[in-house]
Amino acid sequence: MSAPLNRTTVSRLPAGLRPSVDPAHLRTRLVHFGLGAFHRAHQAVYTEHAGEPWGITAVAPHSTDVVAALRDQDCLYSLTERRPEGNRTRIVGSIVGALAMGPDAKAVDALLTDPEVTVVTLTVTEKGYHRSPLAGGLDTDAVAVAADLAADPAGPLTTVVGRLATGLAARMRAGAPPISVVSCDNMADNGAASARVVHDFVRASSWPDRAAVLDRMAEAVAFPATVVDRIVPATGEADLAAAREALGMPDALAVTAEPYRQWVLEDSFAAPRPPWERDGALFVPDVTPYQLTKLRMLNGSHSALAHLGAAAGLTTVAETMATDWGERLVRALCAEVAPTLPAGGPNPLAYADDLVLRFRNPAMRHLLRQIATDGPLKVRERWLPALRELRARGARTPVLELALAAWALSASPEPVPALLRAAGAADLADDDTLTTAITDRLPALRAGHVEL
Structure with missing residues (x-):
């Protein structure tokens, strides 16, 4: 059996297949919640092309299997663009760390309070925000949300909203620099929607300093709205086999996508961000x-x-x-x-x-x-x-x-x-x-x- 994809074996690949950036030269400047195929075929690609030192640590809200698989491959994976004239495959190298939100709660919070981390991105699907279908804010009666509100904030939480709100609150208490939270999910006004559920979680908490946390967040946490677009089908066995043939080695995390991609972002960041415009991202006053x-x-x-x-x-x-x-x-x-x-x-x-x-x-x-x-x-x-x-x-x-x-x-x-x-x-x-x-x-x- 051929050796799996990792930082050692990737050096044996032709230049056209290797990452456009050396992962060894990156450090975690972004935290991303949601380790699915879409992030790996979209934001991770834009971030790779933004250049050094913008590395991503990706957090899987539920699956520990994908975290283990990514770690086994030194966080490398292949992306195949399915083109009518023929497939095009290469390795993406912008992810430099992988964490499981529950077991690695302390590490996730440490990153959210790290002054070097200035951007958090999210691809957790519409249901990951636990919004009330009537009011649009956080559904505090949802079982998972109620459990997180009652849990020890330092321990494992099951909702991304709870983990993010808790980590941002710790950042506010520490006086760390401002940060931007970028929802990349398909919701109207996704920036305002994500801001609302995070603020609602803090407001519904029993933290004695919740008012002070909210005041600081109003000044130091931005929630720019975004539009993301790329069709990324679920990976099947045929895709894994095709990636193995293209690379000459197995890749358990291969993803495929259409050639087209788009990213439009509201130009209202609170802190330094990757220069995603280098790869065609569009920054506008209103998305x-x-x-x-x-x-x-x-x-x-x-x-x-x-x-x-x-x-x-x-x-x-x-x-x-x-x-x-x-x-x-x-x-x-x-x-x-x-x-x-x-x-x-x-x-x-x-x-x-x-x-x-x-x-x-x-x-x-x-x-x-x-x-x-x-x-x-x-x-x-x-x-x-x-x-x-x-x-x-x-x-x-x-x-x-x-x-x-x-x-x-x-x-x-x-x-x-x-x-x-x-x-x-x-x-x-x-x-x-x-x-x-x-x-x-x-x-x-x-x-x-x-x-x-």
């Missing part, structure tokens, strides 16, 4: 136009393809786009939600054209079931705000109704109004015209027919 375009057009179309494709018995996005209705669905949904988008973002027609090309990429195998996970949270973020706005204007919403019907078919046997209430949309659940229109779509979908 809202980009954020809503991505949420409602890309993410919204993705979720629609996932639920409708599943209803039609399909498996991947590319298969769904190959149907006689796949491209029409994407273009129709984009056209339907475009009137809700603010000025100053991408051109909606050009954006829809790009989506069709990206989703059609035959080299990508993006599973519908991966996109369809956490359905209620994604529906609440991706479809419902546009639906409310359009219906308030008296506009027709046939594509969103069709998408909601497909989601309802996959969600549970509950009536549509009950599902909408569970998704935090009691107002829409009480709209009889809407719920009837959604329900009327169900028979055709049950028969596997998608009728645009």
Whole structure:
């Protein structure tokens, strides 16, 4: 068996496969929560290209297996871009440490109070923020949140919000320099949303100095909003085999992605940050136009393809786009939600054209079931705000109704109004015209027919 990927064996690879930066010259300046494939194919790549000394220590909220695997490989892994003309593989070297949030709680807190660490990034999915579906703030009644609030802050905590709030509080008490917390999850106003849940945790704590901590955080912790974009399918056995063939050695943490990537960030950092603009990141005063375009057009179309494709018995996005209705669905949904988008973002027609090309990429195998996970949270973020706005204007919403019907078919046997209430949309659940229109779509979908 060939030797595994690590800092010794990577030196044997051709220059075109090796990292663009020597990991030995990096030190931890960023802490990242969420050790999934998306971070490794997106923020870690931008950070590598930002250059020295910007190293990342990545924290896995739950899985200890991925931490062990990353440590075994000296935190190196391969990224393969799936291009229609052929794959392109190389090693990424920006991650210099890996921690498990529970077992390594003290080490995580030590980094969060380290003056050299000036940026925290997050990819913990929408559900990782434990937001109340009604109020939008921290759901302090959630079992995991309540347990963290009652636990010893110095010990293991189970929520990223709890661990981050506790670490930032320790940083404030120590008088350490300012720091920026950058949410990279698909939520509208993700900067404000992450700020709110962290502040809510401190406010709900029993810490005697919580008021002083909040005052200091208001001055010393920034929460810039961001928009991230890259399609990163779940890694399968075929991907691991392809990485092994390309490298000539095994890589247990290989990731794959489409060629396209984008990162738009609100230019409101409180402390030094990597020069991500060197690799094409865009810093703007307000990310809202980009954020809503991505949420409602890309993410919204993705979720629609996932639920409708599943209803039609399909498996991947590319298969769904190959149907006689796949491209029409994407273009129709984009056209339907475009009137809700603010000025100053991408051109909606050009954006829809790009989506069709990206989703059609035959080299990508993006599973519908991966996109369809956490359905209620994604529906609440991706479809419902546009639906409310359009219906308030008296506009027709046939594509969103069709998408909601497909989601309802996959969600549970509950009536549509009950599902909408569970998704935090009691107002829409009480709209009889809407719920009837959604329900009327169900028979055709049950028969596997998608009728645009």
